[in-house]
Amino acid sequence: MSLVVIGSVAFDGIETPFGKVDKIIGGSGTYISFSSSYFTKSVKLVGVVGDDFPQEKIDLLNRHGVSTEGLQIKAGQKSFFWQGKYHLDLNSRDTLVTELNVLADFDPIIPESYQDCEYLILGNLTPVIQQTVINRLRKRPKLIVMDTMNFWMEVAMDDLRQTLKMVDVLSVNDEEARQLSGEYSLVKAAKKIHEMGPKYLIIKKGEHGALLFHNNEIFFAPALPLEDVFDPTGAGDTFAGGFIGYLAKTGDISFENMKTALIYGSAMASICVTKFGPDALESLTQDQINERIQEFVDLVQFEISLP
Amino acid sequence: MSLVVIGSVAFDGIETPFGKVDKIIGGSGTYISFSSSYFTKSVKLVGVVGDDFPQEKIDLLNRHGVSTEGLQIKAGQKSFFWQGKYHLDLNSRDTLVTELNVLADFDPIIPESYQDCEYLILGNLTPVIQQTVINRLRKRPKLIVMDTMNFWMEVAMDDLRQTLKMVDVLSVNDEEARQLSGEYSLVKAAKKIHEMGPKYLIIKKGEHGALLFHNNEIFFAPALPLEDVFDPTGAGDTFAGGFIGYLAKTGDISFENMKTALIYGSAMASICVTKFGPDALESLTQDQINERIQEFVDLVQFEISLP
Numbered sequence: 001m002s003l004v005v006i007g008s009v010a011f012d013g014i015e016t017p018f019g020k021v022d023k024i025i026g027g028s029g030t031y032i033s034f035s036s037s038y039f040t041k042s043v044k045l046v047g048v049v050g051d052d053f054p055q056e057k058i059d060l061l062n063r064h065g066v067s068t069e070g071l072q073i074k075a076g077q078k079s080f081f082w083q084g085k086y087h088l089d090l091n092s093r094d095t096l097v098t099e100l101n102v103l104a105d106f107d108p109i110i111p112e113s114y115q116d117c118e119y120l121i122l123g124n125l126t127p128v129i130q131q132t133v134i135n136r137l138r139k140r141p142k143l144i145v146m147d148t149m150n151f152w153m154e155v156a157m158d159d160l161r162q163t164l165k166m167v168d169v170l171s172v173n174d175e176e177a178r179q180l181s182g183e184y185s186l187v188k189a190a191k192k193i194h195e196m197g198p199k200y201l202i203i204k205k206g207e208h209g210a211l212l213f214h215n216n217e218i219f220f221a222p223a224l225p226l227e228d229v230f231d232p233t234g235a236g237d238t239f240a241g242g243f244i245g246y247l248a249k250t251g252d253i254s255f256e257n258m259k260t261a262l263i264y265g266s267a268m269a270s271i272c273v274t275k276f277g278p279d280a281l282e283s284l285t286q287d288q289i290n291e292r293i294q295e296f297v298d299l300v301q302f303e304i305s306l307p
Numbered sequence: 308m309s310l311v312v313i314g315s316v317a318f319d320g321i322e323t324p325f326g327k328v329d330k331i332i333g334g335s336g337t338y339i340s341f342s343s344s345y346f347t348k349s350v351k352l353v354g355v356v357g358d359d360f361p362q363e364k365i366d367l368l369n370r371h372g373v374s375t376e377g378l379q380i381k382a383g384q385k386s387f388f389w390q391g392k393y394h395l396d397l398n399s400r401d402t403l404v405t406e407l408n409v410l411a412d413f414d415p416i417i418p419e420s421y422q423d424c425e426y427l428i429l430g431n432l433t434p435v436i437q438q439t440v441i442n443r444l445r446k447r448p449k450l451i452v453m454d455t456m457n458f459w460m461e462v463a464m465d466d467l468r469q470t471l472k473m474v475d476v477l478s479v480n481d482e483e484a485r486q487l488s489g490e491y492s493l494v495k496a497a498k499k500i501h502e503m504g505p506k507y508l509i510i511k512k513g514e515h516g517a518l519l520f521h522n523n524e525i526f527f528a529p530a531l532p533l534e535d536v537f538d539p540t541g542a543g544d545t546f547a548g549g550f551i552g553y554l555a556k557t558g559d560i561s562f563e564n565m566k567t568a569l570i571y572g573s574a575m576a577s578i579c580v581t582k583f584g585p586d587a588l589e590s591l592t593q594d595q596i597n598e599r600i601q602e603f604v605d606l607v608q609f610e611i612s613l614p
Contacts, residue, residue, distance in 0.1 A: 262609075
């Protein structure tokens, strides 16, 4: 059994109202791997970096139990770089720089040792690459989770539609769900997106929490109100990593267990945003995660006995 | 024991993306009274209308168990009128017309039969009128809940500060909490607002739910994701009415019981928005309310056993 993660492994330049870092490691594959590694030690990463990517961070991933056999290192090339600036509300941001570099012609390689993949999470990349990874796995995983973004809806909608048919869970934010479905109401949007393929839909609403839709059932996981959010970069990927990590750990992909997985994902995201980049995810203890989970329990639990 | 409600009793003209009504009854006092009447039959309304206000709606309030002895009817004068148009997201709206009419020189009268007031809710009105009502009650109620809006922060901040010192619970929306405190983070805003007087703070976030703050504790009540929201007018007042109605019914003003009260308030609000004006609140059954409550339980309950 293993959890295969595909996503970008990259550098980010980040400016928020609370500070600025010129260059810090990031990328969906990085955040998902760190986050899920707190739940299962069989995380296997597929991605590509240039030889400018620090070996010590690859070593750190390995110490977290993440296999990087599927992480290609391209000699003489540069890693993907994104630079952005967040607005005061931290819900919106401007992209200042996007340098594809090694991602421009990324051809994912699935090592033989990854063929035991039972849980697959496709971090945000082109829908074609996401599809390629599914096709290169000899056995269809038990669960495929896919993240995407509005950009692909604009430039690669046909590819995106095809990939959507191949996955079980789609994870998008509220604006993306509206754009993908053409519906303003998220309940109506969920129905249309279910028809496109994914039986489960997660709609992330940032500081307003996340919704999980399946058939006519809805579950809501709140976000933890925080005194200070330093950097929301990677929060959605960290959330997804906690979600699939918990499912892989428990081996239970029922809707009921997905609810709990969503709370774990939210807890991991709420930790991620307290520091820049993935810093807060690099050395967590089980006690710290449990404490955060307890805060979620306290936040939403209430007593009602209906007559 | 009684629950005294003060607020506007009025006409609204409402346009939403789903329809338009030129004139329908509304006002904070109306919504709070209808909503709380499903929990306790000792609701007593303080307000003022012109003789254009339909007697049948006053009779309807009475049949709901709401005393209107404190509702002044001004012969030859017109009721307060508000007209507004909602944007597509229903979270923002433009006010097109405000006619104060009888509200311009409203002097609240507290009938002798209202002096047994144990629960007082001050719907949105000038802070001076809200204060006057508190001062005209011979005995300080067990719990005073106050609603207000950004308009008073702009034109009557000193009065507002004084009134805030006299109440237990303040109910505002997220933008109002930010404006009142000067803090963007709602957790920080809550701390500052606590210092202004209210020991309990409710921050309403519309479709994103509501937060209850007390000391360092936070509780979150979600909003129910709905397929169609027809008209959000009065949702906040309906919410407040369910909240205080449940507290009055149970006689328990502990933080734990306030959590449950918040869920009841959210349930009532989620019903209110499915029809224009207060239509959906006029003839509910206990079963309908219980069904809605069950939807909230299903929406947020999850199983976690921490090691």
